[in-house]
Amino acid sequence: xPSGKDNFCLIHVSLVPVLGVVGEQxxxxxxxxxRELRALGLTPDLLACRSAQPLIGSVKEKLSQFCHVPVENxxxxxxxxxxxxxxxxxxxxxxxxxxxxxxxxxxxAGPPELLDWTQMAESYDNLSNSVKIALVGKYTNxxxxxxSVVKALLxxxxxxxxxxxxxxxxxxxxxxxxxxxxxxxxxxxxxxLKGSSCILIPGGFGDRGISGMILAAKxxxxxxxxxxxxxxxxxxxVIEMSRHVLGLGDADxxxxxxxxxxxxxxxxxxxxxxxxxxxxxxxCRRTFFRKEDCLTSKLYGSPPHVDERxxxxxxVNPAFVPELENAGLQFVGCDESGNxxxxxxxxxxxxxxxxxxxxxxxxxxRRPSPPFTGLMLAATERMRTHTNIPNGGAGASE
Numbered sequence: 077x078p079s080g081k082d083n084f085c086l087i088h089v090s091l092v093p094v095l096g097v098v099g100e101q102x103x104x105x106x107x108x109x110x111r112e113l114r115a116l117g118l119t120p121d122l123l124a125c126r127s128a129q130p131l132i133g134s135v136k137e138k139l140s141q142f143c144h145v146p147v148e149n150x151x152x153x154x155x156x157x158x159x160x161x162x163x164x165x166x167x168x169x170x171x172x173x174x175x176x177x178x179x180x181x182x183x184x185a186g187p188p189e190l191l192d193w194t195q196m197a198e199s200y201d202n203l204s205n206s207v208k209i210a211l212v213g214k215y216t217n218x219x220x221x222x223x224s225v226v227k228a229l230l231x232x233x234x235x236x237x238x239x240x241x242x243x244x245x246x247x248x249x250x251x252x253x254x255x256x257x258x259x260x261x262x263x264x265x266x267x268x269l270k271g272s273s274c275i276l277i278p279g280g281f282g283d284r285g286i287s288g289m290i291l292a293a294k295x296x297x298x299x300x301x302x303x304x305x306x307x308x309x310x311x312x313x314v315i316e317m318s319r320h321v322l323g324l325g326d327a328d329x330x331x332x333x334x335x336x337x338x339x340x341x342x343x344x345x346x347x348x349x350x351x352x353x354x355x356x357x358x359x360c361r362r363t364f365f366r367k368e369d370c371l372t373s374k375l376y377g378s379p380p381h382v383d384e385r386x387x388x389x390x391x392v393n394p395a396f397v398p399e400l401e402n403a404g405l406q407f408v409g410c411d412e413s414g415n416x417x418x419x420x421x422x423x424x425x426x427x428x429x430x431x432x433x434x435x436x437x438x439x440x441x442r443r444p445s446p447p448f449t450g451l452m453l454a455a456t457e458r459m460r461t462h463t464n465i466p467n468g469g470a471g472a473s474e
Contacts, residue, residue, distance in 0.1 A: 082180040088113060088120035089153075092127040092135065101127060101135045103142065110143045121178045122149045122171075130154045149174045160197040160441065163190055192442055196234065206239040207455050210272035212292045214285045216244040225278045225306070228436035232448035238456065243268045247277075247285030250292055269295065274302035274427075274455035277309030279387065279434060283332040290316045302427040302454035304447055307388050310420060310430030311341045314392050314400065317422075321403045331390050340400075342393045357386050363409045363418040363433065370408035372419050372429055375446035382409075384433035391432065392417040427454030 090106040110120060123145050125131060131152040140147045151169050153162060166172075167187055176183065209229060215221035226242060233240040248254060249265035265288075269275065275296045277289050289309070293316040296303035305313045311329055318327035318340045326333075329341035344357060364381045365373045376382050394415045397407055409419030409431075422428035431447055439445035453459045 085122070085175055085178045086118060086120050087122045087124050087151075089124045089126065092125045092131060094128055101129075101131060103135060103138050106139060107142050110145075120145060122151060122174055124151045124153055127152060127154045149178075158197060158200045160193055160200065163193050164197060196441055199237075200234055200239075203234070203237060203239045205237065205456075206241045207233060207274070207452060208241045208243055208272040209451075209455070210243045210245050210269045210275045210292070212245045212247050212250070212269070212275060212277050212289055214247055214280045214282070216246045219244065222278055224434070224436040224439075225276070228439035228445050228448045229276075229452075231439050231441050231444035232452045234441075235444045235449055236452040236456065236458070238452060243272050245269055245292070247288035247292070250288035251285075252287075254288075272301075274304070274451050276304045276451065277306065277312055278436075279307035279309065281308075281331075286312070286332055290319070294320055297422060297425065297428060300426055302451055303422075303425075303429070304427075304451045305430035306436070307432060307434060310432050311390060311392065313420060313422075313428070313430045314340050314396075314405070317400060317403060317405045318396065321405075322399060329390055338396075340393050340396045341390050344389060344391050356389050359385060361386050361433065362412060364412065365409055365419075366414075367406065367408045370406070370419075370421055371427070371450065372408060372421060372431075372447065375450045377446075384431070384435055385437040386433050388432060392420075426457075427451065427459060 088110060090109050092101050092103060092106060094100065095102050106123065106125065110123075113120060120143070123139060123143060125139070131150075131154070136147050136150050136152075139145065139150055148170070151166060151171050151174075153165065156162060156165065167190060170187070172188060211222065211225070213222060219226070229240045229242065245265050245268050246261075249258070249261045250269065251262075254262040254265075269292060275292055277292060289312045293303065293305065293309075293313050295301065297313075297316065303313070305311075315327055315329060318324045318338065324338040324340070326336045327338040327340045328336040330336075330339050330343050331341070360383050362381050362383050365379075367373070368378065373379070392407070394417065397417060401407060404423040406421050406423060407417045407419070408421050410417055416432075418432045420430040427450060429447060429450065435445040435447045439448060450459065
């Protein structure tokens, strides 16, 4: 890799807060952070200043004087209606020219057009219809734990001309035990779940909240509410069907109960049970469609297979697959061996899909994940009439 100043550009991100009733923009935090940076032997070439409002001219001059950064290299990333405006305001401040000059690169023909970004930013600002999505999880107090899922919901919603309204539901609040210990939380959780247009259960580890997730999946199945289960969420749908449709009252995952005779979800045979490090099935894996006319295949554009990223230690026990399929839970996707189940769909339901992989990891603003897009379409009752399903969205094989 080439070395030297012309091959390195350091952009220092700092906060310019507003203090006091007069609304003065304070530069001291940036001055101090730049001083600390210089003490480490690093000199910022550009400053990216976060602020609630656009910086006034005198503040930029002051930052330039005390931080020894040219005024034209001081970028202001102020609050915007949605995050997709950020590349636009950076272009308008000629950030590309400052970076090109610092790296001594050949001049471009002109500023980046960013037509797609402009369209996304403006269309989101003009959206008026919203859709309520019940996200039933374990870590709802730390919503950043589901950041990839939230972003995938945003991408899919905007593609369907909707604003996502995520309703956070703590899985444990849905459980019967909570009705006795915290009746208000239990009542509110169920009210939120029933007031949502669709239900999503994301991935997770451990047994906390599992009973609540099973109840949420049961509610979605029985009441024809659109449902998407990701990783653990798919396994939850298998456990729920096994208990309440097949009558296997002890059906469980080996993750939660190692003694159950009905291990409908089991530890992957090739994975170590004693070493936790590097023991998951990780990375991009290929899923083959067993049934070409299934809904998930159509959402992806009807390819023979899709490539999606995985992150799990447990899988559906293939010994129970025939019985579950006879009950209506169809395993429409599997790996190359044909034994590892990857996608399930429930018959006679508007949208009830579970995937073992994590489609949110490959979702992009202009290329939303097909399962998430399908969930948004189903939540607004547009699945059957929608004819513009993306032809091979994020995750579809080339």
